[in-house]
Amino acid sequence: MADKEFILQGFTTRTHADAVRELFDIDSIERVILSVAFVSESGVQQLEAKIAPHIANTTVFAGIRNDITSHQGLAALLALANDLFVVDTGSRQVLFHPKLYFVRGSERARLVIGSANLTLGGLNNNIEAGMLLDFDLLDAADQATVAAIEAELDKLAADYAANVLKVGAVSDIDILLATGRIVDEMAVPPPRPGSSSSSTGGNADAIPRIKLKVNPLRRAIKKADAAKPKSAKAPKQDATVVAAAPAPMPVPKAAGVQYEIVWESKPLTLRDLNIPDGANTNKTGSINLDKGLLPADVDHRHYFREEIFNQLDWSGANAKTTEEAYAKFHLVIKGISYGEFDLRIGHTIGTESKAYKQNNAMTRLSWGPVKTHVGNPDLKDRTLSLYRDLADPTRFVLEID
Missing domain, CATH: 3.30.870.10 (Endonuclease Chain A)
Structure with a gap:
């Protein structure tokens, strides 16, 4: 037996x-x-x-x-x-x-x-x-x-x-x-929240992440290519024009908007979440977009500005040292959608600074209007994933889970 x-x-x-x-x-x-x-x-x-x-x-x-x-x-x-x-x-x-x-x-x-x-x-x-x-x-x-x-x-x-x-x-x-029967791991639909929240912030979802007895493993994130300009819509044809014989059309890879995952964080810290963890710690209001789980050969100091956010309208917050841009970010936390927000991205210019030479993050995402949503201690040690819209590289999804 x-x-x-x-x-x-x-x-x-x-x-x-x-x-x-x-x-x-x-x-x-x-x-x-x-x-x-x-x-x-x-x-x-x-x-x-x-x-x-x-x-x-x-x-x-x-x-x-x-x-x-x-x-x-x-x-x-x-x-x-x-x-x-x-x-x-x-x-x-x-x-x-x-x-x-x-x-x-x-x-x-x-x-x-x-x-x-x-x-x-x-x-x-x-x-x-x-x-x-x-x-x-x-x-x-x-x-x-x-x-x-x-x-x-x-x-x-x-x-x-x-x-x-x-x-x-x-x-x-x-x-x-x-023919749409399998998926491309680099081109994924946006996170599908089970529901949406009307909460304006705070600890609306207090259920902690279950503590299991197995250490989670993370898949490797592959480098994304620089974004191309937003896809333009084809002009409408005059109704009197005789249409050519239709060509066979491939079935799209998947229905709906397509996103690609471009970055994942290491376990989030209280500092990442804009939560002071000591008497001498101040709120920064932002999260550093650092190496995270990117491949070893990707230079995060250039990656975000030159590859991920390259299609945004950048302006000089301080023309000599920093520049900034705004983009649309859909926020999903623990499977619940909190809506879309305009968030600021800041980038430090130059390669001679001490921070650059120490391989620190050069790009930061300001939490701004979502800081009350992310300022939840329960989100510590979770992962932040950043997705980019394949059709509109000025729109993104932030998912914390």
């Missing part, structure tokens, strides 16, 4: 990432099968070192048409799987949702099954439940169960040929992206 272990990630220190890695600690691995609803690049990165030696024996089923599975995630899996299938149910009302991780050796097989997807949240950060089962293939009952698991999964591609699609090249993944 199979040995069993219950995993309650988050409320215990046991993570699904650790449990899945342990699946590979058996002799003579002959088969690896992964089946998940959602895939992200950072999720695949948690397991790639364990899967890589067994590429020839690895099969993956991944759900698509769900607004989560990404081009980057599938591309990473393609390099690790001999057989990669995407499951497209043809409807947003029906999801491919089984989550299991299976490894079979010559004498033992192991299975993790439960709620954990192949994402950073599923494998580490979320509260997830699952079971780890260890099968003895010398036991007839265990052997029958393992055979049934493989048989059911192996017939999916033949039984549902129109919906279980083999991915053989990156070009196949490109088509899935162009």
Whole structure:
């Protein structure tokens, strides 16, 4: 009979990432099968070192048409799987949702099954439940169960040929992206607040962030390119003009406004939130836009002024040392929208100052009208994410969570 272990990630220190890695600690691995609803690049990165030696024996089923599975995630899996299938149910009302991780050796097989997807949240950060089962293939009952698991999964591609699609090249993944069935992790919809708040500030949402027993992991943020001028609308055609034959139109990557994430902070401090943390500490009214979680090769001293806010109208607050600009920022805190605000960005000019040579932040965001919303001690140690509108580079989203 199979040995069993219950995993309650988050409320215990046991993570699904650790449990899945342990699946590979058996002799003579002959088969690896992964089946998940959602895939992200950072999720695949948690397991790639364990899967890589067994590429020839690895099969993956991944759900698509769900607004989560990404081009980057599938591309990473393609390099690790001999057989990669995407499951497209043809409807947003029906999801491919089984989550299991299976490894079979010559004498033992192991299975993790439960709620954990192949994402950073599923494998580490979320509260997830699952079971780890260890099968003895010398036991007839265990052997029958393992055979049934493989048989059911192996017939999916033949039984549902129109919906279980083999991915053989990156070009196949490109088509899935162009037809809107997967997402680009660098071009994301804005945060979708569950509700909006009419509060004018203060501690309107006093629910603290739940304290879990697993340290959260953060995905790496990739450098954004300099913004291009705001997209211009095409002029209307005269109704009397005969229209040319329509060209095939690709389905957009995702419905609605598209944003790209351009920066994430390290855990927020009280100073970031404009909260004095000592008798000799003054409120600054702003947050430094520093290195945060940017890649090591990105120079934050230039990044914000030259790449992120380069399409704003800058003026010289003090022409010799500083300049300033204003932009629209939609504020979302803990999944609740507080509306859109005009916020000031300040930038220190020059490369000879002591602060510049010490790699300090040269760009600052003034909290201004949102300081009462962000001045909440409960937001300490959370993350501030900055998103930029892909169509209008003068509009942004600030999300604290």
